[in-house]
Amino acid sequence: MPNAQAQTLIEGLGFTPRFFTRDGLSMHYLDEGQGEPVVMVHGNPSWCWLYRDLVKELKARNRCLVPDHIGMGLSDRPNDQRYRYTLDSRIADFSAFMDKVLPSGPVTLIMHDWGGAIASAWAVRNPERVRKMVVFNTAAFPMLPGKALPATLKLVRNTRLGAFLVERFNAFAVGAARTSTKRKLSRAERAAFVAPYDSVAARRAVLRFVQDIPLAAGDPAFATMTATGEALHLLADKPILILWGLRDFVFDRDYFNEWCKRFPRAEAIGFNDAGHYVIEDASATIVPKVREFLARS
Numbered sequence: 484m485p486n487a488q489a490q491t492l493i494e495g496l497g498f499t500p501r502f503f504t505r506d507g508l509s510m511h512y513l514d515e516g517q518g519e520p521v522v523m524v525h526g527n528p529s530w531c532w533l534y535r536d537l538v539k540e541l542k543a544r545n546r547c548l549v550p551d552h553i554g555m556g557l558s559d560r561p562n563d564q565r566y567r568y569t570l571d572s573r574i575a576d577f578s579a580f581m582d583k584v585l586p587s588g589p590v591t592l593i594m595h596d597w598g599g600a601i602a603s604a605w606a607v608r609n610p611e612r613v614r615k616m617v618v619f620n621t622a623a624f625p626m627l628p629g630k631a632l633p634a635t636l637k638l639v640r641n642t643r644l645g646a647f648l649v650e651r652f653n654a655f656a657v658g659a660a661r662t663s664t665k666r667k668l669s670r671a672e673r674a675a676f677v678a679p680y681d682s683v684a685a686r687r688a689v690l691r692f693v694q695d696i697p698l699a700a701g702d703p704a705f706a707t708m709t710a711t712g713e714a715l716h717l718l719a720d721k722p723i724l725i726l727w728g729l730r731d732f733v734f735d736r737d738y739f740n741e742w743c744k745r746f747p748r749a750e751a752i753g754f755n756d757a758g759h760y761v762i763e764d765a766s767a768t769i770v771p772k773v774r775e776f777l778a779r780s
Contacts, residue, residue: 526596554688624712
């Protein structure tokens with residue numbers, strides 16, 4: 484059953500929860516507004532709530548579609564026997580979602596964190612479907628040379644203690660709500676980000692996402708991440724807007740520069756006073772900027 488508190492938050496925004504079933508699992512999504520479609524793909528440990536300000540602003544002239552990944556938000560929370568929590572599964576889910584709710588025509592993709600890997604993998608396999616892209620702090624290629632996994636992620640990814648802290652105390656989602664912005668989120672804002680993750684079962688997807696971070700060729704997601712990165716050039720002719728929180732301790736300035744290098748024609752803005760949840764820190768600038776970008780012919 485969907486998390487009641489999270490569902491109340493969504494309905495309180497005036498949005499209607501919708502559900503798509505794939506292989507017996509229910510995937511929640513928003514479908515608000517009308518006009519040219521915009522699909523917003525979140526990462527870990529957020530959920531469709533992350534995009535609330537964009538949906539509210541864009542729905543007057545755009546159809547805004549925002550799925551929650553399996554195990555996150557209001558989507559089902561299967562165990563490991565029922566669902567394989569890997570990047571390939573996420574891409575298959577997203578592809579099935581697109582085939583169901585938006586099977587044809589051009590679409591603008593907005594992506595953040597793991598959403599960048601998921602949406603970009605779909606995009607390079609369907610470049611003719613991509614109209615525009617908006618890229619927030621993310622990667623769609625393996626870790627950059629010379630980079631190391633931050634200590635907090637290493638703890639969660641590689642140790643039983645890290646897994647215990649995530650599953651029993653919701654440490655990853657709670658920590659992200661406190662450290663992923665430069666401005667201090669209000670108590671209500673922090674509560675909204677962690678609302679779906681109210682039990683051990685509800686935190687499984689959060690943990691599995693971290694454990695799936697590809698670092699070497701033997702890791703399950705490495706081949707797919709590498710292939711996606713190698714195919715990003717297929718999107719080089721698309722209008723792209725890159726909006727980046729430069730105070731992100733994972734996807735830092737080097738990742739921003741890598742996206743700019745791969746897409747030199749993109750419009751790119753780095754925010755010196757914004758962190759990983761860049762849209763929370765810089766909403767006043769980002770929301771009208773995205774609206775203007777989408778309105779261009």
